[in-house]
Amino acid sequence: MEFPSDRFRKNAAASTGLIFIRVYNKWHAAIKNALRKIGITHPQFVVMTVLNFLEQSEEFVSQARIAKMADMDVMSVSQIIRGLEAGGYLARTPNPKDTRANAIRLLEKGREAVRLALPLVEQIDDDFFGALLHDETAFRGFLHRLA
Numbered sequence: 001m002e003f004p005s006d007r008f009r010k011n012a013a014a015s016t017g018l019i020f021i022r023v024y025n026k027w028h029a030a031i032k033n034a035l036r037k038i039g040i041t042h043p044q045f046v047v048m049t050v051l052n053f054l055e056q057s058e059e060f061v062s063q064a065r066i067a068k069m070a071d072m073d074v075m076s077v078s079q080i081i082r083g084l085e086a087g088g089y090l091a092r093t094p095n096p097k098d099t100r101a102n103a104i105r106l107l108e109k110g111r112e113a114v115r116l117a118l119p120l121v122e123q124i125d126d127d128f129f130g131a132l133l134h135d136e137t138a139f140r141g142f143l144h145r146l147a
Contacts, residue, residue, distance in 0.1 A: 026128075027124070027128050028042065030124045030128065031045075031121055031124055034117070034120040034121065034124060035117055035120070035121075038113060038116050038117050038120075039113075040089075040113055040117065043072075043076070043080050044080055044083070044084055044089075044113075045113075045114075045117050045121065046070050046072070047066055047070065047072075047077060047080045047081065047084065048084065048089060048090065048106060048110050048113060048114050048117075049114055049117075049118060050066050050069050050070045051066055051090065051104055051105075051106055051110075052106055052110075052111065052114045053069075054066065054069065055105065055106065059097075060095045060096065060097050060098075060103040061103060061104050061105070062095060062098065062101040062102070062103065062104065063077055063078055063081055063101065063102065063104060064101065066081075066104065071147070081104060084110065087109070088107060088109045089106070089107060089109050089110035089113060090104055090105060090106050090107055090110045091104075091105055091107055092104055093105070
């Protein structure tokens with residue numbers, strides 16, 4: 001049976017999408033393995049790290065704000081937050097500035113998870129993307145353009 005792509009029939013490795021997903025999977029596997037040692041998933045890490053970052057400048061952080069900054073689906077963030085709340089990583093309380101939303105805040109267990117996980121993830125990023133050498137800045141610019 002013939003492969004139905006005119007562009008990549010003879011060379012699948014020429015597909016930008018295939019190259020991208022292979023690189024992403026390699027990077028993501030390293031992240032997942034590091035976070036597994038701490039007992040959290042990558043999506044949990046993203047939510048807690050974004051929350052920790054936002055707490056620096058915002059008194060009351062909403063689920064919608066976390067979802068927007070992480071560019072994640074609000075319902076997915078809601079599920080992750082429920083799990084993190086059940087695990088004692090964060091708490092939801094009524095938001096005094098918006099009665100339609102909860103204020104999300106990290107608890108000490110969540111802060112500790114971020115303190116342990118963030119250096120590991122940053123080191124993986126440095127090692128992985130460091131292979132680009134001087135091209136890393138340009139690569140980051142390309143990612144911003146695509147985002």
